[in-house]
Amino acid sequence: MWLRTLGPFAGLGLVVLIFALLTGSPGKYLSISNLRIVLSQTMIVALGAIGMTLIIISGGIDLSVGSNIALTSVVTALALRHSWPPSVALLGGIIVGGLVGLVNGLAITSLRVVPFIATLGMLGIARGAAKWAAGEQTVNVPPTWVNELAVTFPKQRWLIVAPGVWIALLLAIFVAVLLQNTIFGRHVFALGSNEAAARACGIYTARLKLWIYSLAGLFFGLAGVMQLSRLRQGDPTVAVGVELDVIAAVVIGGGSLTGGEGSILGSMVGALIMAFLRNGCQQIGWPNYIQEIIIGGIIVLAVAVDRLRALHASS
Amino acid sequence: MLDGTVHTRLYEIKSVKVFSDRSQATPVAARNLAHARKPRKKRMSIVKCNRFILVVSLAAMSLFAACKSDKGSSKHFTIAVVPQGSTHEFWKSIHAGANKASRDLAGLGLEVSVLWKGPLREDDREQQVQVVEGFLSQGINGIVLAPFDRRALVRPVEEAKRAGIPTIVIDSALDSDDVVSFLASDNYHGGELAADLMGKLLAGKGKVLMLRYQEGSASTEAREQGFLEKMKSSYPNIALLSSNQYAGATRDTAKRAAENLLNRYGDQIQGMFTPNESSTAGTLLALEDINKAGKIVFLGFDSSEPFLKAMREGKLQGIVVQNPFRMGEWGVKTMVDHLLGRPVPKKIDTGVQLITPENLDSPESRQLLHPPLDQYLK
Numbered sequence: 208m209w210l211r212t213l214g215p216f217a218g219l220g221l222v223v224l225i226f227a228l229l230t231g232s233p234g235k236y237l238s239i240s241n242l243r244i245v246l247s248q249t250m251i252v253a254l255g256a257i258g259m260t261l262i263i264i265s266g267g268i269d270l271s272v273g274s275n276i277a278l279t280s281v282v283t284a285l286a287l288r289h290s291w292p293p294s295v296a297l298l299g300g301i302i303v304g305g306l307v308g309l310v311n312g313l314a315i316t317s318l319r320v321v322p323f324i325a326t327l328g329m330l331g332i333a334r335g336a337a338k339w340a341a342g343e344q345t346v347n348v349p350p351t352w353v354n355e356l357a358v359t360f361p362k363q364r365w366l367i368v369a370p371g372v373w374i375a376l377l378l379a380i381f382v383a384v385l386l387q388n389t390i391f392g393r394h395v396f397a398l399g400s401n402e403a404a405a406r407a408c409g410i411y412t413a414r415l416k417l418w419i420y421s422l423a424g425l426f427f428g429l430a431g432v433m434q435l436s437r438l439r440q441g442d443p444t445v446a447v448g449v450e451l452d453v454i455a456a457v458v459i460g461g462g463s464l465t466g467g468e469g470s471i472l473g474s475m476v477g478a479l480i481m482a483f484l485r486n487g488c489q490q491i492g493w494p495n496y497i498q499e500i501i502i503g504g505i506i507v508l509a510v511a512v513d514r515l516r517a518l519h520a521s522s
Numbered sequence: 523m524l525d526g527t528v529h530t531r532l533y534e535i536k537s538v539k540v541f542s543d544r545s546q547a548t549p550v551a552a553r554n555l556a557h558a559r560k561p562r563k564k565r566m567s568i569v570k571c572n573r574f575i576l577v578v579s580l581a582a583m584s585l586f587a588a589c590k591s592d593k594g595s596s597k598h599f600t601i602a603v604v605p606q607g608s609t610h611e612f613w614k615s616i617h618a619g620a621n622k623a624s625r626d627l628a629g630l631g632l633e634v635s636v637l638w639k640g641p642l643r644e645d646d647r648e649q650q651v652q653v654v655e656g657f658l659s660q661g662i663n664g665i666v667l668a669p670f671d672r673r674a675l676v677r678p679v680e681e682a683k684r685a686g687i688p689t690i691v692i693d694s695a696l697d698s699d700d701v702v703s704f705l706a707s708d709n710y711h712g713g714e715l716a717a718d719l720m721g722k723l724l725a726g727k728g729k730v731l732m733l734r735y736q737e738g739s740a741s742t743e744a745r746e747q748g749f750l751e752k753m754k755s756s757y758p759n760i761a762l763l764s765s766n767q768y769a770g771a772t773r774d775t776a777k778r779a780a781e782n783l784l785n786r787y788g789d790q791i792q793g794m795f796t797p798n799e800s801s802t803a804g805t806l807l808a809l810e811d812i813n814k815a816g817k818i819v820f821l822g823f824d825s826s827e828p829f830l831k832a833m834r835e836g837k838l839q840g841i842v843v844q845n846p847f848r849m850g851e852w853g854v855k856t857m858v859d860h861l862l863g864r865p866v867p868k869k870i871d872t873g874v875q876l877i878t879p880e881n882l883d884s885p886e887s888r889q890l891l892h893p894p895l896d897q898y899l900k
Contacts, residue, residue, distance in 0.1 A: 235786060240812070244781045343608050347827060359781065359811040438773050439807065439828075444609050445774055489782035495737070495768055 214516070215460050215476035218509065222480050226487030236490060239367075240360075247359045247369045249482040251276070251437070251446075254375050254430040255453035256460075256474040257382050258308075258423030263457050264386070265419050266399035266466025267322040269311065272427050272450035274333035277443050279304045279431025281337045283353070284346035284441025293351040297432050304428015305421050307333055312420035316413040330450070337443035346441035357436035371433045378426070383471040395419060399466030455502070456481060459509040480505065598633040601857050602657040603666045603850065604650065606693075608640040611826055611895075612799060612846050616668070616692070618898035619850025625898070626851075627858060634858060637662065647674040654678040658685050663861055666853040668693040672740040688860055692853045693846070694741040702860050705853055705870040707844035709741045712874040713748025713797070716821045719840050719876060720749075720793050721757040723819045730793035730819075732765040733780060735801050745797040745823060745842075763787050769801035776804025784808055792818055799824035802841070806832055825877070825891050833879045840878045847893035848872045 227233040235241060255272050262269050283300030287293060307329060314325035348354070355362060357371045366373065386392035394415055397405040406412050435441055458464065459480055460473025481502055488498040603620045605613040617638050624634045637657070641649035647670045655678050657665060665682055667689055669675035676698045679689045683700045692705045720730060732749060735742035746765070753760055767783055769776035776796075794809075796802040802822030806829070809815040815837035822829060822841045832838040849872050860866050881887050 230786070232786070238785075241785045244785055248778050248781065338609070341609070344611070344614065345609060359808075360813065434774070437777065437807075440773075442609070442773065444607070445772055447772075485778070486782045486785075489767060489779060490786040492764060492766060494766065495770075 214512065215473045215480070215509075218459070218505075219476050219480050219483070222483050222487070226483065226491070230487060230490045236487065241486070243359050243368050245479070245482045245486050246372045247357055247437070248486070249478050250357060250369065250371045250375050251430045251433050252449065252452050252456055252481070253379070253475055253478045254426050254433060255449065256456040256478050257375070257379055257471060258426030259453045259457050260460075260462060260469050260471055260474045261382065261386070261395060261419050262322075262423050263454070263462045263464060264399045264466065264469045265395050265416065266402065267315070267416070267419070268326065268454070268464065269308075269420070269423060269427075270323065270326040270450050271307065271311065271329035271333055272430075272453050273446040273448055274330045274337065275304055275307045275424065275427040276431040276434050276446040276449060278307065278333045278337040278340070279428040280435040280438075280445060281341045281346055281441040281443050283432050283435050284348045285340060287348040287351060287353065288346060290349070293353045297353055300432045300435070301425055301428040304431055305425040308424015308427065309417065309421040311424070312417040315420065316416050334443070334447075341441060341443040343443070345443075348435070348440060350439075353432065353436055354439050355436070357433045371436065374429075378429075379471050379475055386471065391418075396467055399468075401467075452478075452481060455506050459506060461513055463513075477509075597631075597862075598635070599663045599858060599861055600635045600637060600661065601664045601666060601854055602637045602639065602654075602660075602662045603854065604653055604657070605638075605640045605668050606650065606670050608638075610799060612824060612844075613640065613668075614895055614899065615846035615893045616850035616853075618893055618895045619847040619852075620666070620854045621850075621898040622847075623851045623854035623858075627855070632858060634854065636854060641670075647671050651675060651678050654682065658682055658687060662687060664857040665689045666850075666857055667691055667696075668849075669696045670694070671738050672697045688857070690853055690857050690860070692849045694739065695744075703856050703866050703868055703870060705849055705856065705872055706741065707849075707874045708871050709744035709874070710748035712823065712842040712844070713745040713750075714752040715842050715874065715876045716745075716795055716823070716840070717749045717752035717756070719878070720795060720819060720821055721753070721760065723839060724757075724760060724793055726757050727759040728792035729761045729763050729787075729790050730795065731763055731783060731787055731791050732795045732797075733776070733783060733801055733805060734765070734768045735796075735798045736768055736771055742797040742823075749795055749797070760793075763791060769796065769804060771800065773800050773804045773807070776801045777807045778804075780805040780808035781811070784812060784814065788812065788814060793820070794818060795821045797823050799826055802838075803828065806838060810837065830882065830891065833877075833882055836879070840876055842874055843877050843890055844874055845872050845890060 227236045230236045255276070259269060259272065279300040282303045283296050286296035286299050311326050311329050314320050315322050355370065357369050359369060361369055386395060394405070394410050397408065397410060398412055398415055402412060434445055438445065456477035457469060457474045459477030460470065460475070462469030462474060484502055485498055488501070603617070605616055607613050620636045620638065624636045627634045639653055641653050650670050651674060654665065654667065654675065658681065665687060667675065667679065669691060672695050675696055679696060679698055680700050682689055688702045689700070690703050690705065691701045694706065695704060732746065734746055750762070750765060753762065764783060764787060767779055769779045794805065796805045802824065803826065805820070806815065809820060816835070819839050820837065821839060825841055825843045829838055829841055852870060852872060856866050856870065875890060877887050877891065
């Protein structure tokens with residue numbers, strides 16, 4: 208068990224160490240200000256990965272994350288532009304995210320469409336809805352405190368990192384506890400390990416799935432709000448392909464696409480590994496293709512190591 | 523040879539026009555009906571009656587058509603305008619310009635429909651290829667294209683030519699001899715303008731960064747090259763610390779790239795240059811976040827509302843702007859000229875201009891920075 212938790216951390220430590228040496232100025236790479244940058248760049252993928260971890264543990268998948276982020280960032284931007292109170296706009300964005308998740312859940316449970324297809328459809332629907340809602344252009348927003356959520360260097364110095372990073376951290380802890388120490392959490396694992404058995408044990412699997420996809424949707428909605436905060440505009444074309452980053456983070460962190468396995472802590476570390484990699488490659492001055500190859504390699508490697516360990520444990 | 527194909531197209535379109543015109547739809551339908559009923563003509567007097575109506579209406583129609591062709595103004599063209607995307611203001615300006623051309627030409631008695639369609643995903647060459655291919659079967663007369671890539675769009679353009687549909691390229695170059703004309707800003711010169719301003723503001727010495735836009739984009743590559751070469755030749759005492767990193771397609775990727783680069787070089791540099799809207803916007807956000815905006819000379823490319831605000835606040839020292847509105851307008855008008863058989867130049871410069879906080883409010887700048895979008899986009 209401890210190996211399982213430590214595995215991703217070892218990977219993260221290795222990546223940070225290697226890049227600190229390669230950049231030629233370890234002081235700068237390991238400085239607080241670079242840490243702030245990496246953390247605020249990770250925030251969106253991390254929030255997405257919290258929701259995705261729930262879904263992947265339950266044996267599902269959600270491909271509509273990027274589109275959901277774009278839609279909710281546009282919705283929040285529109286609300287702010289119509290001078291709604293920022294807190295209402297923010298809540299509105301999160302709820303829209305949750306609704307998208309709920310629709311995914313309904314398609315999966317009521318229409319009996321497999322998650323891959325249901326959310327693949329939503330990928331298009333939500334992206335189109337975002338472009339439609341935004342009138343096919345970016346939506347600029349008036350300055351409010353929402354813009355400060357994802358700022359790299361917060362005005363309140365005692366915060367040290369962006370408020371959004373703290374929010375993501377608190378939510379990660381909350382969901383980790385939810386998964387480990389509540390009946391709901393155990394049900395999610397049971398659902399992912401063996402759905403038929405879970406149903407036989409008296410778990411209302413359909414209702415549980417609705418909850419899981421809706422809850423995850425709320426996190427994607429919050430990620431959309433953070434995306435708005437980072438760009439200070441609602442952009443319907445933003446975050447194309449983010450779902451793959453999010454899934455990669457969960458998988459690097461020990462999540463299994465067959466369900467029943469995964470942890471919030473691992474997913475967060477997975478998200479950090481990718482952000483540190485991108486940041487490091489850029490500071491060394493490596494071209495983009497090297498970053499892409501390395502990240503691709505790490506995903507496969509992480510899962511391969513995980514499989515080997517599982518094999519070892521069972522024998 | 524090209525003229526020949528164009529003329530056949532013209533002829534075809536003229537006849538299509540007759541069918542599509544609403545006022546004449548009834549007689550045409552009647553004639554079709556008559557053909558269908560020919561074998562049964564002995565049947566009844568109602569048929570005779572019908573035939574009488576038919577003859578009258580046919581006569582009326584030919585009279586009407588004769589009147590029209592006397593005026594010689596029944597030319598109708600459908601021109602597809604294919605941008606790289608549809609959500610940025612730059613593309614909206616091109617759209618507005620194309621619509622203006624259509625309205626101007628209507629005043630001259632030419633009916634020109636502009637079909638506007640961009641790729642679904644804004645950084646996907648394949649999607650743009652599909653958009654162009656889709657138009658080939660829709661009976662259009664010409665394509666005005668802003669290609670993503672100088673090579674990927676060559677095949678569909680050549681196929682269009684084979685199908686008798688000419689292409690005019692705007693904004694970004696295409697490696698093909700099969701285009702009628704190429705209308706664009708002199709991007710290389712735009713880069714040089716930025717380099718000159720940078721050299722002037724830094725008094726010829728210092729360290730600068732350049733963040734590139736994206737691999738394979740011809741227009742931004744020309745700007746980057748213009749900037750780099752001018753820097754090297756005219757300001758040898760200014761060192762470029764990094765010029766091989768790419769901002770990527772969106773503001774978000776650009777912001778990330780700029781943050782990472784600034785962490786490495788931020789305390790050494792006095793200047794920075796970015797070659798398009800998204801990279802400039804992302805870098806501006808990154809500079810604001812680390813409180814460095816206004817402390818270095820930052821020059822960008824293209825315009826948007828936040829840039830003008832940033833210039834007033836001293837966070838941006840200059841932008842090189844193009845004239846997308848003119849690109850759209852001239853693109854469509856040049857295509858119509860070509861379709862009418864008039865000679866058109868192979869290359870047309872639509873102009874670049876440097877906007878600084880000093881000339882921000884001059885009438886020329888205003889016109890360039892605020893094209894009349896609302897007026898032409900409904």
